[in-house]
Amino acid sequence: MNHSDKLRVGVILNDLAVATGREIGDAARFAEELGMEAVFMGDHLVPAVPYPDSVTVLATAAAATERIRVGFGVMVLALRPVAWAAKQVAALQQMSADRVVLGIGSSGEMHGRAAWDAVGVPFDERGRRTDESLALLPGLIAGKPTRVGGAEITIAPSASVPPIWIGGNSTVAIRRAARHGDAWYPSMITPEKVAASARRLAELAAEAGRPTPGVAVGGTVALGPDASSGVDELVRGLHEGYGLPLDEARRVPITGSPQQVADRLAEYAGAGVRHVVLGTAAGDWRRQWELVAQARELL
Structure with a gap:
């Protein structure tokens, strides 16, 4: 990159x-x-x-x-x-x-x-x-x-x-992004699903006579020792609130060292993502932002 x-x-x-x-x-x-x-x-x-x-x-x-x-x-x-x-x-x-x-x-x-x-x-x-x-x-x-x-x-x-980013993971949101958006902005989604949906986004934008919107993804990090306890609760919320299958929900939170975070972010970049917007799980948000910044420099 x-x-x-x-x-x-x-x-x-x-x-x-x-x-x-x-x-x-x-x-x-x-x-x-x-x-x-x-x-x-x-x-x-x-x-x-x-x-x-x-x-x-x-x-x-x-x-x-x-x-x-x-x-x-x-x-x-x-x-x-x-x-x-x-x-x-x-x-x-x-x-x-x-x-x-x-x-x-x-x-x-x-x-x-x-x-x-x-x-x-x-x-x-x-x-x-x-x-x-x-x-x-x-x-x-x-x-x-x-x-x-x-x-x-x-x-x-x-x-x-x-710039207008159209939020949502559904096919309706993808269609809306193709018609009105500068970017499609799904959240809590795996790189594999992003890549598949981005192809459909490009097709719909071409049908509408518009440039293909970019892709931004919303996600969550749980970094540092005091944030690990929030991961199980987060996965449960993704499963019950977002309706994600458990195995998929477990893949969404970004955890680990700055290098591991950078590797996860690189997977999204490889799927065509150009922006990520990260919330933090339980723990010190300032320290987690510092670790995200370190990971960003490793990309």
């Missing part, structure tokens, strides 16, 4: 769910100092555990840093009126000097239906509404006159449209 093709590594701020703004800023700067490509935040209105607003967290991270990108991992677009979502993304893109990565997903059964009921969006319509919003979102962000509902509106100030 030459330098220009080197796998780009981002980390998830999920361990800072109840952190203050200063702690979030400190974490983002720490990731920047380690040479990470990006910090990401998930998006949950009614989470199982305390979870702050993604836009606010990413704005805080952007204000505390200069280079590192700030990413949604992923924004549940259909929970929001598309015009408001575009306004938020445009503002974040302006404030961060074009450092946003806009991951977009439609959520699923594992996250429940309470959030959808709370905002009055039927759960079973989330896919259709996601597609409809994706068709409008780039134009809105860019400040183009766009008809939304019964009105033609223009968002100002406008912003450059950030």
Whole structure:
């Protein structure tokens, strides 16, 4: 792998769910100092555990840093009126000097239906509404006159449209990425499945007359002696929550020494992945980020 093709590594701020703004800023700067490509935040209105607003967290991270990108991992677009979502993304893109990565997903059964009921969006319509919003979102962000509902509106100030990563492992998500995405962004997936699905992604993009989107993968590391206890719980969650067969679920967490982590990351790079976004299992997230950075240098 030459330098220009080197796998780009981002980390998830999920361990800072109840952190203050200063702690979030400190974490983002720490990731920047380690040479990470990006910090990401998930998006949950009614989470199982305390979870702050993604836009606010990413704005805080952007204000505390200069280079590192700030990413949604992923924004549940259909929970929001598309015009408001575009306004938020445009503002974040302006404030961060074009450092946003806009991951977009439609959520699923594992996250429940309470959030959808709370905002009055039927759960079973989330896919259709996601597609409809994706068709409008780039134009809105860019400040183009766009008809939304019964009105033609223009968002100002406008912003450059950030790269759009379409989250999800399903065939629907792959089709959506081929139609709307700059990248396909599955999570908790093996390199073998990535490679097979990437071929289908290329076919669908060609049928749509679009360039083949890139591939980014979300994963989890459990590094260092104090993180090993979290692996069994993580595997159980992948099996029960994500529906992965147990043997496959055991292959998803990335463990071991920095060299072993680098070898695992190289498998994803060999499957066509150009970005990985890593959460951490139980343990010291700062130490785990340091070990990930060491592994990145070994690639």
